[in-house]
Amino acid sequence: MRVKSHKVEGLSYLAAAYVGAVITPTIVILHDTAGRLDKGNSATYLASKNSGQVSVHFVIERDGTITQLVPLNRRANHAGVSTFNGRSGCNDFAIGIEIVNPGKMSWSGARIAQAWWGQTFDAATFDVRDAETPQHGKGAWMAYTPEQIAAVTELLQCLFADVPTLKDITTHWYVSPGRKVDTNPLFPLDQVRAAVLGHDDPAELAAEAQSAPAPVQGLEVQIETNGDTLNLRRWPSFNPNVIAAIPDAAIVPVLRTGIFDGREWHQVLYGGQHGWIVASYAAPIVKS
Ligand SMILES: [Zn+2]
Known part of the structure; x- marks a missing residue:
């Protein structure tokens, strides 16, 4: 061919x-x-x-x-x-x-x-x-x-x-x-x-298809990394796909949530772009 x-x-x-x-x-x-x-x-x-x-x-x-x-x-x-x-x-x-x-x-x-x-x-x-x-x-x-x-x-x-x-x-x-x-x-x-x-990146689209909108409207999480930064990734995997480093204690809105390879990830908005973070390094903000 x-x-x-x-x-x-x-x-x-x-x-x-x-x-x-x-x-x-x-x-x-x-x-x-x-x-x-x-x-x-x-x-x-x-x-x-x-x-x-x-x-x-x-x-x-x-x-x-x-x-x-x-x-x-x-x-x-x-x-x-x-x-x-x-x-x-x-x-x-x-x-x-x-x-x-x-x-x-x-x-x-x-x-x-x-x-x-x-x-x-x-x-x-x-x-x-x-x-x-x-x-x-x-x-x-x-x-x-x-x-x-x-x-x-x-x-x-x-x-x-x-x-x-x-x-x-x-x-x-x-x-x-x-x-x-x-x-x-x-x-x-x-x-x-x-x-x-x-x-439209196919890997990003696949991640969106396999995830769900944030369970709570307006959900925000605070990054908890003990002083380190947390990688914002283009899609939810540990491939070389880092697009930004989010500082510890930053608060970001959650757009979507999904389980990938047995681990929970959030799609969040940071610095004007959306990407994925490992959910275990982010704590939900409880609004009183
Ligand atoms: Zn080569």
């Missing part, structure tokens, strides 16, 4: 050395090549015997050119040990997209960044910036080109139109936490997901 190529500009085909069994893809996992920027370098490698069992469905070059290497309904080996929303072995149900990018770099001079294989890049020319997240750690990262962002967005829109089983878009760092850091922290994941999926 190929992407309907007339819809995607600059798409060509090259067969990967490894193509696995038939799969029903439900998610797309975005990656970085963590390799050289030269056009065709990663795609040619994946098509060669040197790549062994490693493969991926698509590679997106710096200029936005896309190469498809594996049919959409066949397994490719891009995610390794991985879990998405409780289901492990993501290669069995994911389409993989590799975006050409050097991955995590270090500074080897004031404005010179060095990639893991030793090549250096002028920070201004290649738009290399410092960034740090809990999932990526601290590093120097190369911004994706506007052509790459446009290409990945257009490709995802075509995939979601062509493959009715697809439900969500995620990243390698998300499905392999602590082991992988791609895509890098400069990737505009929320922007791309919103452009393809709309503004």
Whole structure:
């Protein structure tokens, strides 16, 4: 199964050395090549015997050119040990997209960044910036080109139109936490997901469907964390989905309540956004 190529500009085909069994893809996992920027370098490698069992469905070059290497309904080996929303072995149900990018770099001079294989890049020319997240750690990262962002967005829109089983878009760092850091922290994941999926996050919608409105109209709770902050999460799980840290003793309104994985969670409003907190760290305010 190929992407309907007339819809995607600059798409060509090259067969990967490894193509696995038939799969029903439900998610797309975005990656970085963590390799050289030269056009065709990663795609040619994946098509060669040197790549062994490693493969991926698509590679997106710096200029936005896309190469498809594996049919959409066949397994490719891009995610390794991985879990998405409780289901492990993501290669069995994911389409993989590799975006050409050097991955995590270090500074080897004031404005010179060095990639893991030793090549250096002028920070201004290649738009290399410092960034740090809990999932990526601290590093120097190369911004994706506007052509790459446009290409990945257009490709995802075509995939979601062509493959009715697809439900969500995620990243390698998300499905392999602590082991992988791609895509890098400069990737505009929320922007791309919103452009393809709309503004309703499927995980948030699922949580709303499995919960009930607050039992008491106007219910408020006070955060009780002994001086620590409490994580506000996009949906009720301990995945890397923290959107804010609520200070101890803050009082927040409860919108919904539900039991997830045997634990009670509240959907609350804090700092202008709604999200989920573990209910055991919040005490209901008793109004007299
Ligand atoms: Zn990866």
